[in-house]
Amino acid sequence: MNIPPVARRARFALPAVVASAALLLSATACSPAGSASASNPSAGSASDTSVPTLAVNQAAADLLPASIKSSKVLRVAIPTNEPPTQFYREGTQEMTGTNPDVARLIGDALGVKVDIQVTNFDSIIPGLAANRYDMTVSSMTPTTKRMEVLDFVDYMQIGNAIAVPKGNPAGIKDEHALCGKKVGLLTGSYQLTVNVPDYDKECTAAGKETIQRNEFQDTRQAISALTSGRLDTVLADSPILNFAATQNQQIEVAATYEFAPVSVGVPKESGLLKSVSAALSAVIKSDAYTKVLTKYGLEKSAITDARVNFAQ
Known part of the structure; x- marks a missing residue:
């Protein structure tokens, strides 16, 4: 479902970013009233260990920068325990939820391993600036301010x-x-x-x-x-x-x-935008995407267009 540009939201060129990162962290979801609302997660979501998978999209994988092609790993920053968007599987230190599962689908489409690194939300942009992470899937709203330093690709919609x-x-x-x-x-x-x-x-x-x-x-x-x-x-x-x-x-x-879209964020200088955009276009058209959102009761959060740098 496409969302009109009614809401107000926005997100860095890497050089002078660390000093200003805290100012750029205006956070998560939201947009126009009357859009679809997220339903409650199913009672079994926390114990469901199944993770849908996706075939490699070679066209997207071919667009990866050389460094990621070589390492075959994407370091993905995800916030701390916040079910159902991200939380530790009971009795483990393994992250599950919509954000980790969407990150893994992106990794599947690109043919790389996803290394999920858990951090506080307000540490994500400084971490991207310091090259500790390659990407974030953290329910981050693409604001014009954040777009000074990050590129964004929409992957679902949520609200306040x-x-x-x-x-x-x-x-x-x-x-x-x-x-x-x-x-x-x-x-x-x-x-x-x-x-x-x-x-x-x-x-x-x-x-x-x-x-x-x-x-x-x-x-x-x-x-x-x-x-x-x-x-x-x-x-x-x-x-x-x-x-x-x-x-x-x-x-x-x-x-x-x-309600409004939230986006995957990558540093502007990373060379990841084209590959991640192509991967997400494949992800949101897949049955695996629908299964992930449904698994956590967020099927109404689905979108149909992986828009690039569409500020809220």
């Missing part, structure tokens, strides 16, 4: 969600009700760096207090703060909060909105 304590004691119905509230946010996220500044402007214009920002390295920490009464709400990616609400009876999702 607002989680509240069960019963919604603060009466938060949507993003316009966040003024003056204690809101949990992922460090470096799109919600923190793009959404909240916009919401604060609305609050100020209405003569209300701005949002009380509380940053966390992962959404689980934010949800723990929410259930302990330290927060009024958590604002994060819809798949993560929708899943969390199915696992934790103390919280519920008050609103889900602003």
Whole structure:
């Protein structure tokens, strides 16, 4: 499903990037209201060990830069434990979820091994700049700012969600009700760096207090703060909060909105854009892509066009 360019989002030329990387990390998903919403992951997703595979797409593999053709390895940065988009398979240190599985499909199409390297979200762009990683599949929104240093190829769509304590004691119905509230946010996220500044402007214009920002390295920490009464709400990616609400009876999702594509990111100087774009075009047309999204209850997050550098 193609998404119109309604949402506002954006992502580096490698030279002066490390100093400014933190400013570029406006984070994850989201776009226009009324787009398809992500359903809850199936109860068996965490225990399902099957990983769909894909045949090599030789045309895409031929476009790989010489360094990757030689190593036959793609180092892929993926954030910390955030089911269903990425999480450790129970009892192991093996990452599963939509992002690791999509990364593996890209590797299949390119005929290379995928080496998943887990890191905090706000460390991904500095890590790409320092050549610790070749690529990221991290639900990253392609913003114009990030595009100063990274190239992007869309691979699925997700949205924003607002989680509240069960019963919604603060009466938060949507993003316009966040003024003056204690809101949990992922460090470096799109919600923190793009959404909240916009919401604060609305609050100020209405003569209300701005949002009380509380940053966390992962959404689980934010949800723990929410259930302990330290927060009024958590604002994060819809798949993560929708899943969390199915696992934790103390919280519920008050609103889900602003769906838009998220993208694979590669450094501009890496020479990977053409090969990754060709690989993703093959991936999203495959049954394996549908199986991966369905496995985690995100079949409505499917897209049909692997757009290149389409800023949100």
